[in-house]
Amino acid sequence: MQGWENLRAELESALAGEVRFDPYTRALYSTDASMYQIEPIGVVIPRSDEDVLKTLRIAAGHGAAALPRGGGTSLAGQTVGRAVVMDFSKYMSQVLELDADAGWVRIQPGLVQDHLNAYLRPHGLVLGPNTSTSSRATLGGMMGNNSSGSRSIIYGKTVDHVIEASGFLAGGDAFAFGPLEGAALQAKLGEKSREGEIHRALHRIAGENREEIEARFPKIMRRVSGYNLDELIKPQPFNLAKVLAGAEGTLAAVTEIKVRVCPLPKAVGVLVVHFDSIEKAIAASGPILRREGIAAVEIVDRVIIGQASQNLAAQRWMKSFMRGEPGAFLLVEFYGETQGEAEEKAERLSADLEREGVGYARVVMRDPATRSDPGKVREAGLGYLLGRRGDGKPVAFVEDCAVPPEKLLPYYQRFEAIMRRHKTSTSYYGHTSVGLLHLRPVINLKEAAEIEKMEAIQREVAELVLEYGGAMSGEHGDGLARSSWVPRFFGPRLYEAFRQVKRAFDPSNQMNPGKIVDAPGFTENLRYGPSSKTPEIRTVMDFSKDHGFVRAIELCNGVGECRKRDGTMCPSFQATREEEHSTRGRANVLRRVIAEGLPGEELTSQGVYDALDLCLSCKGCKAECPSSVDMAKIKAEVMQAYWDRHGVPLRVRLMGWIADINRLSLPFAPLVNWTLSNGLVRSLMDRFLGVDRRRQLPPLVRPTFEEWFRARSLPAGAARRGKALLLNDTFTNFHYPEVGKAAVRVLEAAGFEVGLTQLRCCGRPMLSHGLLRAARGLAEENLVRLYPALAAGTPIVGLEPSCLLTFRDEYPDLVPTPEARMLARSSFMLEEFLLDLKARGELDLRFRETPGRALFHGHCHQKSLVGVGPSLDALGMVPGLKVEAIPSGCCGMAGSFGYEKEHYDLSLAIGELKLFPAIRKGGEAAGVIANGVSCRQQIAKGTGRKARHLAEVLAGALEER
Structure with a gap:
């Protein structure tokens, strides 16, 4: 903070949004989903375009860099840096305009992908690119990263959908980029404005390097490295918005995006094919791809399957499709005009594969309730991997290489040889449809020899990818992990062209410096290193399964699943949309406090207490976090230490006893x-x-x-x-x-x-x-x-x-x-x-016909550790009673939490997210069932309705004997 007090003060006086330069906030934003950690100068949470303009202008006046950020789900370190971080996800997250007939939508960059799709669904539309992080990835982040997803063989990348973009350049000058051709392009090239200068520079750079671009850019669908100069030489309008796609926030701060949207698929068929080995699965993906109507072919290997089997949510999903113990499975999706047609395609492929002896088991997902289960396991694959206990973690540094699909099998075989040579293990998942396997070697970043091994592996893999005509990044971007390889892959001439692009947009190097061009070495700024401390902290509860209390915290890898706004996990984040009140935010604060070397004292500080205060101990993270971070357990330990130091307040004594x-x-x-x-x-x-x-x-x-x-x-x-x-x-x-x-x-x-x-x-x-x-x-x-x-x-x-x-x-x-x-x-x-x-055939209860409709709300601990399935099945034994589960998370009461004066308003706000509106919408005719005493109290307070326990419903429907 030293030296930046004047910057903070000026920002606070000028902005309508929030300005936070305190150490806890800086710790929260010092990491993303990557292996990197850089403490920012401070954080701005803008409320408007005006706030963004002023932030850039004021920061420039103080010589401070600026870094746009969305959900912080970047895997290569794009969203960490020594800069003023602008978090768009809290306020600048609206749909601004939709033209359903023309097929486009204009949005703010903080809008989450799933939320946009929920808005589009009633119009029969969807955003084409579908990232596995769709529950928390923002559209600004998707544009900055040029994201794609599992169905890119149909929809391509984000750049293929970007129409226009507007926002602010370094220093605060406004821009608006869109498609230009003919007289409009010539007029823009002649403008004596900042926009005109940039258009002239990019037009010249693309023209002078056309042949080099055609020769050096990889000839594959998945390439997101460097700047998109290839978009400027295509037979299409000249559009600098497409250069901003994949630019990782290094060229400008985008505040509005106009993107193309697509018709919502009418029906999806899903086939899961089980294989003894990943090699057989990769070999089968090529012939499968040649079928008509394929929307996606995804692969998941034995390692992820094993990790998923330890996750409570994944255990429930896997029951619907897992057969035996596969070395890998392929997830194949089909689109159809009707569900019958889509499933017929899946059935036909399944029969053909069985006849050809491909795979040892094939499962067509016919049940609408479980059809998405294989995809959920695939989407959460990264988190499951990073939930590995101990210091050795599957690290992202060669995890995003893409090669031509027809070369995927030999690429895999030679990659395996590299792993054997370096005596390390890895895991495989990803998009075989486009030749992209996500490969994560297990590396202990706390050991110097392991970091050297990581460097050697990256060198060998980079040369292998070059040999096959591939790209170091197929969708995760360059960031800190791969920017140092941009010169090798594109050659000196194009690298210099990229530097010219950067200078044209950002001559002062204000925007997210050190990414794509002029990057540091990829082993600098690591979150963990040989000097990382892993102190043994004595606990009351047993943390041996996690290898100790500190490593239980380090299970959080930053993927940000806790930032989603559905499910049970992190009700306080869902209500406040504050990073601090997510599981990731809490873990970051705890990890940084421990890393500073004062674990015995600092864990009992007021700052840590405040960071954990709004954790409702719902246990949602234990089930829904792919790494199974148990923040409720961690919080309980920290609170015991806090009481030991500060004493137990009377209210806590009264509630506890x-x-x-x-x-x-x-x-x-x-x-x-x-x-x-x-x-x-x-x-x-x-x-x-x-x-x-x-x-x-x-x-x-x-x-x-x-x-x-x-x-x-x-x-x-x-x-x-x-x-x-x-x-x-x-x-x-x-x-x-x-x-x-x-x-x-x-x-x-x-x-x-x-x-x-x-x-x-x-x-x-x-x-x-x-x-x-x-x-x-x-x-x-x-x-x-x-x-x-x-x-x-x-x-x-x-x-x-x-x-x-x-x-x-x-x-x-x-x-x-x-x-x-x-x-x-x-x-x-x-x-x-x-x-x-x-x-077991031993229940002979008889229930009388009980016509009616009821809504069921599951207790958080029940949803996290058991699920609501048993409750619904038991209520289903009552003839005539139609019970519907409310898709709510936590009710907000959480035992005594809702009674506590400082938490009362938040408690009701959490109830208002989904639970209260669903009960009101259900009407008086629908009964309400809730097993949790806190839930029933909260429902009564928030809706005036009396909820009954499941036991009361069953007892009331018993047939007299």
């Missing part, structure tokens, strides 16, 4: 309930405890569930199925006994003798507040109490997802013993338990 407090308060329930409902008391709690007065704490109910259970008359008849132990969680027992009563009725109707657990608490409230030592003590106590039942083979059945799943998820890490693992294996949610009986 809520079960004991409820038990002590029970004799005075009427007085307690009156007190909690009193406006004055709630105002005092708001002021002194930070419990928001706008929330109503649930009353204590007498008799409690346990009291009712003990006093009730036992059902007539012997239990047919043995005994089941119902987890008597704090919330069911003291606040919602009707849920427990319903569960008892269902289990007894299924033939079980029902018992109740005799536990103080499962420890969930303690875990949620970082009281890990207390939770561990409670877990040890509970394991002793539950062991006799476990040893007898008695299943533990739970109603509150967060409580039951604590046994499965946290207990083995809190108390890493055989008994804890036994409890994890023996614990089931009610619906899981019933469905397991049904699968």
Whole structure:
């Protein structure tokens, strides 16, 4: 920050957007999805074109570089640099104009690809290029990178769709580029303006180097290295917008883009072909490509399949299509006018391949619910790879080479020989349709010898790619990883032409310097190096599977899946759109704090507390992050350390020990309930405890569930199925006994003798507040109490997802013993338990016809660790009841989070993202079902609707016997 205070002050006074030069923000933006790390000067989050203009002008006045940034998903280091970073993703992310008839849309650069496609879908349109990062990649980033995707044999690259671009040049001069020819081009070439100068320079550079461009540019579909001078010699209008495509923000800051959009495919057929080896899969891709109607041919190898099998979300996807243990599989897509036609193409190819003995298994994805599952595994392949535990990681430095498709097999074979020679392993995935395999050798960047090996591998691979007439980058760009190879691939004359292009646009070298031309060596500015520290930090929970606490944080590789705006992961990012409140942002802060060498002290700083404060511990990252970063677990450890240093606040004590407090308060329930409902008391709690007065704490109910259970008359008849132990969680027992009563009725109707657990608490409230030592003590106590039942083979059945799943998820890490693992294996949610009986043919529950419609909202922990499938299947046993899962993420309540004064507004904002609107849209006629007690409380607060537990629905539909 030294030396840049005046720059920061001037930007703050001039901009309507946000200006952040603090160390935590600089840490957040010091990395992207690459292996590089460069701390920026500061970060600007512009709200308008005017902010961008002023940023460039003011930065130029202070001699500061500028770097446009979208989602930060660049794999080659394009979006890190010693510059003022301009993050377009928060505010400048709108669709400005659509002409559906003409087939174009005008957008701002921060718009995410999936969001554009959601906007286009009702019009029957789609953006052609489809990156695997579509859930968070912005259109500005796609243009800067010249992205393509799996269906590029149909749609090509982003440059093929760019029509116009406007924005600002270095220093703040405005530009507007579009197609020019004839008199319009001549007029532009004659202008005495900055635009005119640039057009004249580029027209001259392209003309003088036409023959060299034709000779040296690779003759393949996938090439995104260098500047697109080849676009200026094609028989098409002269268009400098196409030069900005793939320029990586080195020439200008684009603020508006006009792109061509395509008709939405009417139907897609999907075929998955399994092979014993990747060699056989590559060999088969050529003949497959010669078929008509092929939209994509993608490959995934054994390594990624193995890594994916350890990811909770991928496990569910792979069930639908994985057969055996393949060395690789090909994902083949077909387009058709109808679904029947598309599937017929897939069936026909499958039959032909079977007859020819190609592949050992072939699966046509007919079910609409699972048709996209293979593609999801393929799209998340990179993240699965980078989820590898330990210091050796699959590193991106030769991962994007493209060769002519007909040379792909020999290229693979010789690449493998290079790997064997250097005694390292790699993985393969990518686009066999266009000769592009993503290859990531495993390198430990913390060892100097490994970095030298990486340099040697890149040299050998570069020469191999040159020999085959390929490109070092087919879609990921040059960035810091490959810019140093641009002179070798294009030759000295074209390299000098590229430098002339840079000077014409940016004579002061302000825009993202050091990329494409005049680049540093590719092993400079690495995120990890021989001096990287990996200190051993003592923890309460067991992190041995991750090779320690620090490496659990380092699992975050920056791919940015947590920046998506659907699913469960990172509800706080979805609501705030702040990098700080994504899993990646939190991991970056923690990693940088540890790297500074003060782990014992700095992990307990206020800055780290603030970075983790809005993490709702939803566990979405554990399932949806391809690397399975468990930020909830990491946060709990940091919070325990924070409390150890600063003391535990009263509110945290009250919430963490809520079960004991409820038990002590029970004799005075009427007085307690009156007190909690009193406006004055709630105002005092708001002021002194930070419990928001706008929330109503649930009353204590007498008799409690346990009291009712003990006093009730036992059902007539012997239990047919043995005994089941119902987890008597704090919330069911003291606040919602009707849920427990319903569960008892269902289990007894299924033939079980029902018992109740005799536990103080499962420890969930303690875990949620970082009281890990207390939770561990409670877990040890509970394991002793539950062991006799476990040893007898008695299943533990739970109603509150967060409580039951604590046994499965946290207990083995809190108390890493055989008994804890036994409890994890023996614990089931009610619906899981019933469905397991049904699968074995042992469930004879009978339900009466119950016509109606209901919306189901799954608890975050349930969605992350189990999925909502079992709940929907169990509810599906009720005849006539049509249940639809709400495509919501977290409800926003997260236990006590929504009660906390400082979090109240965000809590409701998260609910308003999808959950509340879906319930309102469903109407009063649709029932609402939610298993989580927090979810039901939030639904009541946000919509005024009373949600029922699944157990209540099943019990209410039981047929009387």
